[in-house]
Every structure is written in C-alpha cells, then in structure tokens.
C-alpha cells in the first residue's frame with residue numbers, strides 16, 4: 236500500500252447521523268488497522284455548540300456505534316484516537332465566518348503537521364453543498380497551494396438531471412473536477428469491485444458476457460427495514476432516487492461496461508460513463524408505464540403484530556405517493572447488449588436484506604436430455620453483493636441412475652472462505668482511497684449526469700401520473716405481486732432464501 240500523506244479531515248455535518256453512524260466508526264477502523272497517516276487530525280464542523288470534549292464524548296466514547304469496537308481496546312488506545320478529534324461551530328445562524336474556520340484549520344495544521352493537506356467531507360443537508368464549496372473557496376481553502384484540497388460529497392447528488400448539472404457547475408466553480416470525490420458507498424463494497432475482477436480477469440466469463448449467450452440480467456436490492464427515522468428525507472426522494480439512480484445504476488454500469496485498457500481511475504470511469512450512456516432512455520409515458528412498476532408498503536399484520544405502513548412513518552405525508560419499491564425493465568443499446576432485457580428492483584420492508592445480480596444465460600439451442608420437473612434450464616451466475624458475499628454458478632448435471640435426467644447443481648465461492656477474508660467496510664475503503672487520492676471508486680461528474688439522464692424521464696412520468704402502476708404491498712413480501720409479470724418468458728424474479736426456514740439465515744445456494 237502507498238504511504239498515506241499526513242492530512243486533516245474536516246467533516247461538515249459532524250453532529251449528524253451519518254458522521255456518528257458511519258464516518259467515525261470507519262475512521263476508527265482505519266486507525267485500528269494501522270491505515271491512518273502518522274500525523275492526522277479530524278475537525279468536526281456544524282452549527283451546534285460543542286466543545287472538543289463534548290464532540291469526542293458524543294461521537295466516540297458514548298457512541299452506540301463504537302461501543303463494541305472500543306470495548307476490545309485499551310483505554311489508552313482509544314484516548315490517543317479521540318485526541319485527534321476537534322470541533323468547530325459555525326454559529327447557530329451561520330454567523331461565524333469561514334475566516335474563523337480557516338484560522339482553526341491553520342492552527343491544527345501547525346499542531347499536527349498535516350502539511351496543508353485537507354479533505355473536506357460534506358455530510359450536511361445537500362442544499363448546503365454549493366454554499367460550503369463557495370465559502371471554502373473564498374476563505375482560500377479550496378486552492379491547492381502546497382497541500383492537496385479534496386472535497387467529498389455525499390449523496391444525493393442532485394434531485395434530478397437539472398439540479399445535478401447545476402450542482403456540478405457550482406462545484407466546478409470552486410473546485411476542479413479532480414478534487415471532487417462523489418461518494419457512492421456501494422462502490423466501496425468488496426463484491427461490487429469484484430464484479431470488475433470476475434469479468435476482466437477470467438477468460439471463462441468474458442466470452443459469454445454478451446447478447447449471444449445472456450438471456451436477461453436481474454438485479455435485486457431488498458431491505459427488511461422501512462424508512463426508520465429518515466421519513467422526512469425519504470418522502471422527498473423515493474426508491475428511484477434513493478437507491479436506483481445511484482447504487483443500482485453503478486452496479487449496472489459494472490455489468491454493462493467494456494473492458495478498460497487498464498485499472499487506472501479515468502480508464503475505468505470512461506468505460507462506466509459509456510455504459511451509462513448506452514442505456515436506452517425511455518421517451519414516452521406509454522413506454523415508461525409499460526416497463527416500470529412502483530409500490531408502497533402498507534400496514535400489515537404478521538403473527539398478531541402490526542407493522543406500520545409507509546404513510547404512518549414519522550416525517551411521511553399521510554397521503555404520500557412516494558414509492559418504497561421500484562422495478563424497472565430496460566435495454567442497453569450497444570453492440571454487446573442489444574436486445575438483452577435488464578430487470579432491476581429495489582424495495583424496503585421486504586422479506587430479507589439482500590443485494591445480488593443474476594446473469595441468466597440462454598438455454599441450449601436443442602434439448603437432448605430430459606429434465607427434472609423443477610429444473611430450470613438456464614445457467615445462472617449469481618453475484619451476491621450482500622450478505623454472504625460470494626459467487627454461485629448454477630448448471631445442469633446428470634441425476635444418478637438410469638437414463639439421462641438433468642437436475643441443477645451449484646458451484647459456489649464465499650468470500651468468508653478466503654484465508655485473508657477481512658472485508659473492509661465500504662466507508663473505510665472509500666475514505667482510505669480519498670486519503671490516497673484514488674478516485675477510481677468515486678463517481679465522476681459526467682457519470683452522475685448520465686445516470687440522471689436515464690432516470691429523469693421516469694421520475695417526471697411518475698410525478699405526472701402518481702396513481703399509475705403504483706401498488707401497495709404487505710410488509711415482509713417481495714413488493715407488489717404483479718412485479719413478477721414484468722419478466723418475460725415466465726421466469727419471475729429470483730427471490731433468494733424464500734423457501735429457507737432454518738435460523739442460520741440464507742445462503743446464495745437458495
């Protein structure tokens with residue numbers, strides 16, 4: 236691993252949920268695993284008035300998200316970690332100027348010898364991203380004179396194509412593109428990255444990876460939880476913006492892209508952009524309504540217990556039409572994928588938490604052998620992104636005994652079986668990359684815009700036709716029942732783990 240330069244991480248929105256729940260535990264893991272540079276400091280910035288001690292107590296010593304990890308360490312070890320954390324408030328009415336902030340940063344830079352290398356992490360409401368970038372620029376904090384200046388921007392990156400473009404323009408006013416790191420935590424997941432390696436380091440897959448051999452591609456992202464405490468945010472977003480536009484289209488781009496000429500960040504991102512640009516944009520409402528479906532979870536009784544419906548969640552409009560489930564069928568208009576349907580669905584309050592991509596291969600051109608009744612003739616490659624990260628191939632084998640009967644067998648690989656299997660948390664990996672200046676796993680401006688270009692007409696159509704193709708679904712189900720009918724040739728969706736009853740959870744074999 237490259238030596239990581241000394242630096243300071245300045246988190247805007249330091250008193251918020253994401254910082255406490257994800258960022259600080261990720262920084263702690265980096266510290267524990269010896270990945271932090273020799274000189275490193277964190278400066279938390281928000282409006283709340285907190286002393287350094289109060290900030291450290293809230294986000295480290297008393298953080299529910301760190302208790303397990305710190306219980307395993309000596310107090311002295313945690314103390315050294317906590318002392319790297321400082322806090323600065325911008326005043327309850329934003330009345331403290333960024334010159335004060337610049338002064339504070341300069342003092343810490345001196346104290347920690349961070350060599351003027353700063354990463355600014357924007358974990359505030361997105362409406363503030365532009366203002367913060369502007370203020371940083373005016374306080375001479377965005378200019379790379381001596382040290383590096385990087386800006387990590389959290390999702391959502393825009394609300395639609397127009398706002399994403401505007402945000403890009405604004406950021407480019409104050410920071411150069413190479414300084415901007417748009418985070419998509421799915422790219423930090425080991426199995427998402429493994430999609431690239433599986434495809435481009437195995438000559439057994441790549442020759443089959445095209446319209447001649449692939450029948451269709453299916454991607455499922457399911458969560459058991461509802462919107463929890465994020466109802467206010469989610470009600471303005473919905474599943475299409477929250478998951479599909481960002482995380483799921485990232486997975487699509489890795490499945491669709493052409494081989495990059497090297498593992499260089501720009502080469503990979505160029506290919507991903509090309510992939511996203513080749514998604515066929517649905518132009519008419521008629522086409523969109525035919526190829527998309529949305530749902531909202533409704534109040535459900537399960538074994539005598541009432542589970543809240545979406546409209547009853549805190550922060551949600553009781554008449555909301557925001558979708559908590561979305562399923563989209565689309566095509567990719569290029570040489571490799573012409574005519575291959577892609578089916579992607581995402582939903583909350585579903586039976587299990589799972590994200591996987593399934594490549595369904597075409598059946599052999601001529602049936603020579605007799606199949607078992609339940610045998611599905613298509614070979615499948617299942618890439619399990621979470622949980623039980625791994626890969627599975629389903630293929631036909633002879634049933635022992637007389638005749639030539641075929642049944643389906645599995646060949647599988649689990650990450651957990653690797654000896655050195657320590658899967659880094661996505662935020663840990665992505666922070667480390669930003670600290671090293673590696674943008675490969677961050678989204679580029681044109682990539683984000685290409686994704687919005689595909690999603691925008693669907694959003695507009697759904698907004699103009701709130702009742703069309705919208706269905707309720709019970710908590711703990713795979714979304715609206717008619718979503719199965721979307722998939723041609725009566726394949727239906729693969730509902731992993733559906734028939735599994737044991738308590739060990741489900742595996743990719745199911």
Ligand SMILES: NC(=O)C1=CN([C@@H]2O[C@H](COP(=O)(O)OP(=O)(O)OC[C@H]3O[C@@H](n4cnc5c(N)ncnc54)[C@H](OP(=O)(O)O)[C@@H]3O)[C@@H](O)[C@H]2O)C=CC1
Nearest residue numbers: 248249250251252253281282283358359360361389390391
């Ligand atoms: N929470 C999550 O799981 C995820 C969140 N995100 C994104 O991360 C960002 C933060 O989300 P989350 O932590 O949940 O939000 P919260 O509402 O919990 O926190 C927002 C933070 O921003 C601070 N803040 C508000 N105004 C300013 C300002 N002018 N300058 C500096 N800080 C300010 C708030 O503190 P104060 O009031 O003290 O100023 C608070 O610390 C959002 O863009 C969200 O979409 C993305 C993926 C997942």
Ligand SMILES: O=C1O[C@H](COP(=O)(O)O)[C@@H](O)[C@H](O)[C@H]1O
Nearest residue numbers: 390420421458477478482590621
């Ligand atoms: O970005 C988001 O992702 C989470 C799901 O992330 P995962 O790593 O647990 O799969 C989702 O719950 C949230 O709504 C969304 O904003």
